[in-house]
Amino acid sequence: MKIRYWLVGCIFWVALLTSQSTFAQNKLIDSLKLTLTKRLHDTTRANTLYDIANAFYKQNKFDSTTQYLKLMRSVCIRSRYVAGLGNYNRLQGAMHMRKGMFEEALAFDQAAITAFTKSGKLRLVGQVHHNMGWLYKTMGESQNVAAYTRQGLEHMQQAIAINQRLNSLQDLADNYVNLGILYEDLGEFKQGRECFFKALVLGDQANINPDENRVIYNNLGRNFNAEGEYQQAIAYLNKSLPINLKLDRSSSLAHNYRNLATAYLGLKQSDKALLYAEKALFEVKRSKEVPLSRSVYGVLSQAYEAAGQYDKAYRSVLEQKRIEDTLMSLEKTRTITQLQGKYELQQAQELAKIKAELELAKAEQIASIEANKTKQIAAVQREERHRLAQIKARADVEKARELAEIETKYETQKRLEQIASLDKENQNRSQQIKLMTGGVGILVILVSILLGQYYVIRRANRRLSVQNEVITQHSRDLSSQSDQLRTLMKELHHRVKNNLAIVSSLLNLQVNSLHDEKAIQAVRIGQQRVEAMSLIHQQLYRTDQLTVINMDEYLTSLAESLIRAYGYDPATFKLQIDIEKQELDVDIAIPIGLIVNELITNAFKYAYLEQQEPLLRIALHGDNSPAPSGLVLEVQDNGPGIEVSDWRKPDSRPSFGKRLIMSLSQQLDGHFDLLNEKGTLFRLHIPTSRLVA
Missing domain, CATH: 3.30.565.10 (Histidine kinase-like ATPase, C-terminal domain)
Structure with a gap:
């Protein structure tokens, strides 16, 4: 009974803080709207529209956020405000990630990086890489794909490299917090904990407000939960909880309460675990974060089971599976891959265009210089030719007299020699005509043979071309059918694994309602056999090999x-x-x-x-x-x-x-x-x- 009164009191306190925070946000929005009525420069107007959209985003009012972002985008396009377009795409990416629309969020984040790179906003490029790291973390967690989590690590490390270059200590602290969370998702809890403590040190060096450490405390609590050190986890989570209550961060409160529920489940304190799990559900519904709700329903089902409320535990399991199936979409994964390829192609085309423009400018400069040099050289050459012509003209007058006499003496002799030469040439030409006539005949025969062979080969090539087209089409059809079959087999194994998991959950619930020890033992043994088969199908749909099992991983898990x-x-x-x-x-x-x-x-x-x-x-x-x-x-x-x-x-x-x-x-x-x-x-x-x- 006391626990229920405490729960009502906490909900009242959260509602009071929520109303105060909402009042402050509404006051800020009204002030910004008043600013819009004044005559503003386009960049100032775009920034004011962004601030209003951001304020609505913090209140989880996504329709209003979208409305003001559309107005901002039109102003940025009209004024060619590239940095403003970067802010537009960054906020769109964050909003779509909160709504679980991962492919749209990825497209907006990539557009934001392009805009900030063009406008020289290196720090904002680092912030978008930070957001993309968290986006891939959410995708990897919701779809159980470790490759996405590793891709998130790469983006987070790019953000760290940029902020180290800029010596931005506060951004570095945020980067290391999320880097630690990514390492935890990959099961590397020791490395994750080192990142969290490094973030605390950077926060002290940057004189950051101690309230900003709330995220680090929460993640340290989650880390110690994973290591089974539940008392240590509760100590850190209780440091984070008052700060989040004061700031009224619904998403952070959902994380706090979920992790506290996990810790008390580990300590076998089912009443407290159920209390915090229900608080986590209340906060995650308020935050409207679809990916986070999956893990909250998972902890809630465990808390209901520990408290003996098996009907509620079963409904929570079904809701968790529904959210998991919604997030794990093969079509979404395929779309993300296509968007990534389009983005990389766009970047390559833009780089090629810039290089071409630089090469064109350089070529024009070189051509201009060469043209000037050519004009100068032509002028010098004309002057030289003019002087040489004058000198030659004088010499030619004297030579002409001597040559006239010599030409007269040799003219007769040359004509006699020409007559003899012409007779000899006529004889040679007659002989050449005879040889050419024979050669032309032989050439005509060879050309006729070659044309006949050409037409034979051409007909054969046409037949081969038709056969090749048929074979190519059959190959494409077989490849398409193979891809469809692979996709169907993965989906089949996934569905079988989910159905076996539901059967296992039902058997587990059945055990809790039995009192006969032999019956309980028999049901548990049957449940273990179901889980042994479930592990097989779980491995099959997570890999591209649909008929082969890694026995080392399988027998170890079993x-x-x-x-x-x-x-x-x-x-x-x-x-x-x-x-x-x-x-x-x-x-x-x-x-x-x-x-x-x-x-x-x-x-x-x-x-x-x-x-x-x-x-x-x-x-x-x-x-x-x-x-x-x-x-x-x-x-x-x-x-x-x-x-x-x-x-x-x-x-x-x-x-x-x-x-x-x-x-x-x-x-x-x-x-x-x-x-x-x-x-x-x-x-x-x-x-x-x-x-x-």
Whole structure:
């Protein structure tokens, strides 16, 4: 009862702070609207419209934000205010990311980088890279794609490089906060924590308001939650919570309450966990952040389950799955890739245009210089020719007299020689005409042969061209069908995994309503078998290989999930996995996974009851015998062992697990041995003929 009164009081306090913040924002908007009525320069008017849109964005009034951004864009285009267009695209990107429209947000962010680069606003380029890092983080988290998270790391590191160059300590602090969150999403919690502490140091150096550390405190709390240090997590989260309440940051409050709920779930305090989870739901609805609501519903379902409210837990799980399916859209991923390619093409074209313009200007300058030089050289040459002509004219008069006499003496002799030469030329020409006539005849025959061959080859080429077009079309059709089949198979595995997850959740809820220990144990074993098959389909839809399973990852995930299910800590449990055959066909992997699931379950039920340091070894390798004949699976524990003779008695009625192991071994055409070697050792031999079937 006290908890309910406290919840009502907190909601009243948040509502009071919200009204105060909204009043301040409305007052600012009214003041800016009054400024718009005055006569302003276009850049000032564009900046004022941006401030109004930003104020509405902070109030989550996206329709009003869009309205003023449209007005701002028309002013920026009319006045060619490039930096203003950068601010327009940056705010559009942030708004569309909050609404879960990732491809549109990515397009606006890329346009913002182009505008800020043209206008020389390097710091704003860094801020957009910061936003794109967070956008890819949200995409990676909502769609379970690590490649997006790594792309977010690259954008965040670009922002850090720019801000280090500008020595912008405050922006660097913000960069390291989000860099730490990205490392956490990739499971690198130690690196994430180092980034958060580095952000705190940078904040102190820049004399940043201590209230700005609220994000760092919240992320440190999330980090310690992931490491299982829940008391330490609560201490940091309680530092962040009062600041966010004072500032009325609904999105940040949703993060705070969700992380506090996670911490109290870890401490088995279900009442407090449920209280904070419901607060997180209230705040995330107020913030209208679709991606964040996915994780909030996930924590809320766990809190309802811990509190025994299984109907609400089931509804929360369904809502989480609905949001997850909405965000994980193959069409969105394909559109983002196309936009990224268009953006890179646009940048390349703009760079090429700038280079061409520079080359053209340089060529025009060189041509102008060469033209001037040519004119000068032509003038000098004309002067030289004029002087030489005068000198030659004087010499020619004297030479002409002497030449006239000589020409007269030799004229007669030359005419006689010409007559003899003409007779000889006539004879040679007659001989050449005869030879040319024979050559032309031979050439005509060769050309006729070549034309005949040309027409034959041309007809053959036409037939080959038609056949090539048919083959090319068939190849395109087969490629298209292959892509469609791959997409359908991924979607099928994804749907099967979701359906198995729902079946597992239903079995888990059923366990909580049972009182018979044997019935509970039977349902839990069935749930574990469902989860073993679910892991197979989860791996298939996350990779491009639709019929091949990575056995190392699969068997490790399967073993660790069973370790947690039976109350052990994977970090301290001695688990030895030796996988030589990394990849297997799904038809082989599923029976092996179910056999391993049964053997591990039996080990936890019987082998470790009196064992202080339990050990489990799983090996999958080739046959090491002198004549290798296939694949060997080994599963071994360090328990008291098993009576092999009792296990193989034909008159004893085998359990379901034993029948399942025998049936799956026969399905694999294999045979198995049970040995006592410092515990129970199960060894299954699978023949090569089954592996290649």
